Amino acid sequence: MTDPISRTKTRAAPRKAVQPPAPPPRPALTTASALYLREDEIRRGIELLYFGYSSMIREVDAILEQEGFGRAHHRALYFIARSPGLAVGDLLRLLAITKQSLGRVLGELQDRGLVQQSIGTQDRRQRLLSLTPAGAALEASLFAELEARMASAYGEAGQAAVTGFWSVLIGLIAKADRPMVDSLGQS
Amino acid sequence: MTDPISRTKTRAAPRKAVQPPAPPPRPALTTASALYLREDEIRRGIELLYFGYSSMIREVDAILEQEGFGRAHHRALYFIARSPGLAVGDLLRLLAITKQSLGRVLGELQDRGLVQQSIGTQDRRQRLLSLTPAGAALEASLFAELEARMASAYGEAGQAAVTGFWSVLIGLIAKADRPMVDSLGQS
DNA sequence: GATATTGGGTCAGTCATGTTGACATATCTT
């Protein structure tokens, strides 16, 4: 029993502590230094995106928990608020989840009287989603939190920074998906 | 049974389709128009952040799935790669999850031979985390995907935009958390 | 007009990742 790696043992077997690893082999400052600089810039972007998103959503999570909802409910509320009359299929494409997953969330929102459906006018198979007054009120309170954070960040950074912020994010989105995102504004 | 709202019924009761909602009451173009403009800018930021993050992570998810891992494993790998010798407690603070959640993830990574621990030099209670060569290889392949996306977005947007991108994201992070994020670079 | 496709809904089971709460052990601090 020299190297207890397996996790299948019934009673816990502590994982071995090894020798401290050799320090990472930092290259001499030659032609490679530009590449290292670039890697750091990339990593910084990844990290800021991760922590920025987490921070923005944190307070919203707290409100949602009080209401007995989760982020999934919020995303549905958000996009329905953004594009009233959205069809179920369009919402599915935006969220990129399965019909079954969305079905549960949407069902709960309808049963709580926050979301309602109407029958499509051109295509009667469609179900067009909209918020009830209660749904609009909840969405507004959630949006207010996001807005406060975002407006403060915009203000700190300035208008030019906001433009840059947008354009980098657009660049991250696959070209095929960009029309979908762009069309959210004007409905 | 006019309004089958309850979800407690055994057999499905279809939710009612209501009258199409009145069109949203857009205000006349008075003093409020500046506010509406601002709301749209805020919503655009929220959406781009959501879709940008999703898009960036998408291909990484595919690789992880092949390996039988999830995003949680990736986050651990990422931060250990970023700050070799990171203590468990520091990783917990970065991820903002519970010890038990991290324990499972870290255990799996160790059992698969991707992560190893060593005993802290100043404080022998600490367990310092580092990647094995296999772990470093997997992390590198995941990073390569993120890097490709991010570098392309940086390139499309230009250096000035990248600076703006960073500064808005920093603004989103609570001031108390900023030192933690900043310290990732120089370890 | 018959048939195929599409939009939406539902049941059932599974998985990944988070949570509380309670304890155990080794090490550091006072």
Added chain:
DNA sequence: AAGATATGTCAACATGACTGACCCAATATC
């Protein structure tokens, strides 16, 4: 010596994803 800290572990549970298999109604196609 006593208490605080860093880490690990067991157990039970919640959420929100997933796959797969069906169903109905309405539209499109041949």
